[in-house]
Amino acid sequence: MIACPTCDALYTLPDVAEGARARCRRCHTVLTAPRKGAMTRIVMLASTSFILMLAAIFFPFLELTAAGRTQRSSIMDVVLVFADGPFVGLAIAVGALIVVLPLLRLLALIYVLAPMSFGWRPARDAIPVFRFSERIKPWSMAEIFIVGVAVALIKVAGLAHLSLGPAFWAFAALVLVVALKDNFMCRLTIWKTLEHRRQ
Amino acid sequence: MGCPHCGRVHEAPGPDMCVRCGWRLAANVPDTSLQWVWAWFFAGLIAYIPANIYPMLRTQSLGRTSESTILEGVVELLHHGSYSVAIIVFVASIAIPIGKFFAIAYLALSIQRKVRQGVHGRYRLYEVVEFIGRWSMIDVFVVAILAALVQLDFAATINPGIAAISFALSVAFTMLSAQSFNPKTIWAYGDHSKT
Ligand SMILES: [Zn+2]
Numbered sequence: 249m250i251a252c253p254t255c256d257a258l259y260t261l262p263d264v265a266e267g268a269r270a271r272c273r274r275c276h277t278v279l280t281a282p283r284k285g286a287m288t289r290i291v292m293l294a295s296t297s298f299i300l301m302l303a304a305i306f307f308p309f310l311e312l313t314a315a316g317r318t319q320r321s322s323i324m325d326v327v328l329v330f331a332d333g334p335f336v337g338l339a340i341a342v343g344a345l346i347v348v349l350p351l352l353r354l355l356a357l358i359y360v361l362a363p364m365s366f367g368w369r370p371a372r373d374a375i376p377v378f379r380f381s382e383r384i385k386p387w388s389m390a391e392i393f394i395v396g397v398a399v400a401l402i403k404v405a406g407l408a409h410l411s412l413g414p415a416f417w418a419f420a421a422l423v424l425v426v427a428l429k430d431n432f433m434c435r436l437t438i439w440k441t442l443e444h445r446r447q
Numbered sequence: 448m449g450c451p452h453c454g455r456v457h458e459a460p461g462p463d464m465c466v467r468c469g470w471r472l473a474a475n476v477p478d479t480s481l482q483w484v485w486a487w488f489f490a491g492l493i494a495y496i497p498a499n500i501y502p503m504l505r506t507q508s509l510g511r512t513s514e515s516t517i518l519e520g521v522v523e524l525l526h527h528g529s530y531s532v533a534i535i536v537f538v539a540s541i542a543i544p545i546g547k548f549f550a551i552a553y554l555a556l557s558i559q560r561k562v563r564q565g566v567h568g569r570y571r572l573y574e575v576v577e578f579i580g581r582w583s584m585i586d587v588f589v590v591a592i593l594a595a596l597v598q599l600d601f602a603a604t605i606n607p608g609i610a611a612i613s614f615a616l617s618v619a620f621t622m623l624s625a626q627s628f629n630p631k632t633i634w635a636y637g638d639h640s641k642t
């Protein structure tokens with residue numbers, strides 16, 4: 249028996265077929281949507297995202313050419329621009345939102361789900377780690393950053409010639425992979441599995 | 448009593464934390480979540496005022512310094528003829544934040560007044576607010592990217608203005624405000640017919 253997480257309507261959930269989804273009758277929240285081999289796929293997608301993320305951080309993602317000079321910027325540069333004066337707090341916030349939190353969330357997911365995809369017992373503290381990863385979800389803003397890059401491109405278009413670096417494409421791919429991964433995630437299934445395996 | 452995170456059912460009066468996932472369980476009514484909603488709401492509102500008055504961007508070009516606020520940034524984009532981007536920036540930094548203040552106030556007031564009508568509509572509104580609020584950060588990222596790209600060795604230099612900080616704070620506070628809602632309170636006074 250489960251209660252709808254948003255409206256408290258009670259349900260006795262039958263086994264939902266893989267690929268199907270069960271929604272709350274009252275508020276239409278998705279209750280569960282198990283996918284075949286979801287754990288393994290999430291772990292693979294999360295590992296891919298992690299590598300893409302590392303690439304995206306250190307390679308230049310934008311190249312600006314004006315008056316014969318070229319400036320390359322990596323995401324690290326964007327974070328460090330604010331690093332002096334009154335903008336330190338902003339630097340930390342931007343760094344957290346586009347680099348640290350997305351990375352932490354990926355690591356947490358891999359840590360929790362990798363043992364489960366092999367059918368092992370959950371890792372130590374898997375429960376608080378997974379809870380943490382769910383909590384920081386709204387704060388990991390990689391996809392918003394990508395749109396920001398697009399807007400910035402157009403803003404300076406008149407000022408200089410701009411081209412996209414390899415990291416931009418890594419980041420764009422990352423956004424796609426993360427979206428795909430979130431599509432496979434079924435919170436209820438993960439919690440149920442965590443609960444069963446713990447015993 | 449159901450867990451708001453994983454749906455595990457506990458007998459009321461239940462424990463403080465869900466036995467499965469450890470999420471905090473709160474009894475639906477009376478509910479203290481609204482105090483947090485209002486606290487973050489006003490923090491966000493206060494931070495939003497300087498975000499609009501002070502400059503977001505300072506551009507130095509050939510010895511001249513020009514500063515532009517959020518609104519001036521949108522107008523500038525319109526002058527350049529980049530209408531689609533102007534619309535994106537306008538929606539993300541002006542329409543969404545202001546709409547969010549109204550939406551949060553409306554939701555909180557209707558819960559306080561124990562309004563019964565339109566639960567479904569209000570719940571949709573809550574979902575939209577939760578989903579869309581983060582997108583307001585775009586402008587902060589744009590400022591960061593521009594400042595990183597356009598540095599001293601070019602004809603122009605772009606620096607972030609003080610509004611970037613208060614705008615980022617305002618977005619964060621309103622996100623916290625929306626997250627503080629206990630969606631069950633929207634349903635609690637609503638229709639019980641369909642359960
Ligand atoms: Zn429901």
Ligand SMILES: [Zn+2]
Binds near residue numbers: 450451455466467470
């Ligand atoms: Zn729970």
